Amino acid sequence: MTLRVILSRLRLTPLIHDGHHLRRSLSAAAAKLPDELPPGAPAPTSDSRLFVAGLSWSVDERSLTDAFSSFGTVTEVRIMYDKNSGRSRGFGFVHFSNDNEAKCAKDAMDGKVMLGRPLRISFALGRVRGASVIVPRLSTVK
């Protein structure tokens, strides 16, 4: 059975063969999407991942977990270490099970000193597969 036959039986032939239909369907779908993120609006601050900097070099993932586990369920804690020296790079990431816990922990722990150094906490940027870090801005096709 050829691909064409399969597509035909799935009634997808018009979409595949007719570029106009495909384009119109896509732009129609895009037009119906709510545009609640106008350009210039602040990026979504809600996130369940915290970027924690200002860590003392003697803070390990265990003590960091203990420091944050009272605000919610800590999914993952990661401290960046130098490959060669093995010493902490002074920052890491704390994952919570939901955004509210993360925000709560951030508001409570940001600026608090831990082992002599004030913590600098903000919501994590960067890449995590599955989390919407980049604003899903459907660039309006002209």
Place this chain on the structure above:
DNA sequence: GTTGAGCGTT
């Protein structure tokens, strides 16, 4: 036994 802004070896 040093250093101090930052966005991550899966």
